[in-house]
Amino acid sequence: MAERRAANRTAHRPAKGAEVPGVAPRRLALDLLARIEDDGAWANLVVPRALDRCDLGDADRRLVTELTYGTVRQRRRLDAIIDPFLDRRPADVAVRALRLGVYQLEVGFPDHAALNTTVGAVPKRWRGLVNAVLRNVVRSDPPRWRSLGEELSYPDWIVERLETDLGRDVAEEALEAMNRPVAPTVRADGYTQDRASTWVTDAVGALPGELVVDVCAAPGGKATGMAASGATVIAADLVAHRVDLVVENAARLGSDVHAVRADATSPPLRNRSADRVLVDAPCSGLGVMHRRPDLRWRVAPEDPANLAKLQRRLLEAAAPLVKPGGTLTYSVCTLTRAESVDVVEAFLDDHPEFGADAPLEGPWESDGPVSILLPQREGTDGMALATLHRAPQH
């Protein structure tokens, strides 16, 4: 704290008209925060696009990403730090700047750098307020957190849901892990994909010459991965522009993937035609909140139950495509039981012709017929997966 105060006393003022170095990335971060929070743009889409168009150097680009993602992710925690110093909430632009400034203090940027650069990036009329509040934060003790959701910056319902589904300690570790950014991994063929998705592809176990149907395939990460084993892959997706992504990725990688636009609740394929079917279903995404920093604020408490109904329908519609003796793999990048264990158990209850394979080992743990990959185990996405075998005589 003493060091922080000293830094503040010596904060330098640039010559009139000159911009403090480091202001430009903060200004871009503030612009991006407005687009994410006011216009509803997805952080993982809008940030890379803006960086492609800006003329900042590499270090500043990395800084913009860290500041934007971190400030979005930590919003609730940052607000809890800021709120005691505000009589009433100022304009959104000032609130965003306060969050951005406090985020930098929280992750250890020097006080003077965090303050000067943030204040310099704010419209003039808000500079006094932003400067005063940030100085107060620097001088204050850390707040007493009123809840785990406030401390780790998640909506309470997500904390409660994961605590119920995973147990308190495991849930807390998962939530902490999903506050740490993950570095993207690149496959041998150049496709960027989290290791957890590669492991799902491995679990499908496609063999040379087999026909594999991936009913929810876009952008094609798993489809192209499965094709690399020598299988022929039919990759379907409901959304036309997402089918285009599969086409582009398959062409770039030279994969034997046939992309089609199709609704997986009624797939236009012959029954018993596929050796393997993958249902990599749309889900609440609560296992990938480290990669999608705004997701936690966008998912609604009723989403897991609603998505579970769709997931159950997708499994039901995919099952007839599987040849006798073939496999049906179900995967989701979430950690709720409603979307994993409950979906798979309900399916197995209705389909005696299918049985679950033994859960996976290694970093995976099991919950009934489902293998769960917790994000804290290997620093990957969180996943749930089940491999269901169709009996040879059915």
Ligand SMILES: C[S@@+](CC[C@H](N)C(=O)[O-])C[C@H]1O[C@@H](n2cnc3c(N)ncnc32)[C@H](O)[C@@H]1O
């Ligand atoms: C988790 S993503 C798939 C990711 C993909 N398997 C990969 O590894 O790159 C789920 C996909 O399901 C698609 N989807 C949602 N509802 C669908 C439906 N009824 N039929 C087919 N695809 C659907 C979404 O458009 C989305 O692309």
